[in-house]
Amino acid sequence: MNAKLSARRHYLDLLVRFALGLVFAFWAGACLKSGIVGLQEIDSSNLQPRQISQILSVFTIGFYMLVIACLYVLRLRPVSKFMGVTPCATAILGGFLLSALLLLHQREDLPLWAPLFSDLLVVVGNGFAIIALLQLGRSFSILPEGRRMVTHGLYAVVRHPLYLAEAVATLGVAINFFSSWALILVAMQLALQIGRIHYEEKVLKEYFPEYEDYARKTWRLIPGVY
Secondary structure (H helix, E strand, O other): HHHHHHHHHHHHHHHHHHHHHHHHHHHHHHHHHHHHHHHHOOOOOOOOHHHHHHHHHHHHHHHHHHHHHHHHHHHHOEEEEEOOOOHHHHHHHHHHHHHHHOOOOOOOOOOHHHHHHHHHHHHHHHHHHHHHHHHHHOOOOOOOOOOOOOOHHHHHHHHOOHHHHHHHHHHHHHHHHHHHHHHHHHHHHHHHHHHHHHHHHHHHHEEEEEEOHHHHHHOOOOOOOO
């Protein structure tokens, strides 16, 4: 009976991994296709900074989604999990709540520097997110789960560099939708990410005894601040 249950869980894990991997791959393909179309539409005799920055931001989003798609398929099976509806909901909403910005109207009356600064934050944020993902490797997870400890690279400085990078990119996207509702969504998403960090660290502390020592030597999210 235990063998059958284990086999079912194994196949369910494979199904979830490949299904979500396909979702992120589709999203990545859409972004990369948009970036390629943008490159083809560039007029080399009349280069516009905004056009270039938009294409760069779209490409970084596409590559970010592509890395996630690959890691979802290749990631290790978890050795520990934080069970319950609240931790799972916090992680999912923390990761995807900002998609609700697409329901708002994009601002067309912003000064020139605002969209350029927005694209810069998106490029920098997603660029660092890609580095963090590659260093996290097969330990990547959206839900609060433990696979193995990663303490090198960016993770030697802060315990959650991926969330910091995502926050930078999130602020960049939000600038284009600047409004009271956009600010509320950003605040809610950041609060959810803090909760997500809490659940994730609890899982890691329970399974990896050395995590306590690692936590004492590193900052949680922002070097020198938090």
